[in-house]
Amino acid sequence: MELDDILQVENFSDLTIQALADRLQRSKSAEHYIYRETELDELWRLIDIAVRAGDPDGLRDRETLREMRDLVHRAHDLVGMDGKPLEAAATLREILI
Numbered sequence: 001m002e003l004d005d006i007l008q009v010e011n012f013s014d015l016t017i018q019a020l021a022d023r024l025q026r027s028k029s030a031e032h033y034i035y036r037e038t039e040l041d042e043l044w045r046l047i048d049i050a051v052r053a054g055d056p057d058g059l060r061d062r063e064t065l066r067e068m069r070d071l072v073h074r075a076h077d078l079v080g081m082d083g084k085p086l087e088a089a090a091t092l093r094e095i096l097i
Contacts, residue, residue: 003027006035009042012050012068013057016043017095024079024089033079036088040076044069068095 001007003026009016020043024036047069051062060068071094078088 003032007039009039012046021089021092024085027085037080044072071095
């Protein structure tokens with residue numbers, strides 16, 4: 001998928017998070033940053049729902065989900081407010097550790 005397209009975020013699996021981090025890392029323009037913010041907004045929304053309702057896959061406890069949500073928020077701000085997509089990608093990858 002091209003960077004000028006917005007990736008449909010349907011879950012918060014490791015594969016999805018890795019794909020979003022890769023897209024962040026390759027983004028170079030302000031327009032791309034806006035698209036990545038949109039993708040991160042949706043990722044944050046899905047994780048926020050899971051914080052309240054529980055992980056639909058049963059893989060993560062509530063505290064882990066909160067930490068994930070905080071990292072997504074930080075990545076969002078890094079790309080959107082600070083224009084630092086590489087740092088945002090690294091922050092997002094912390095979820096995978």
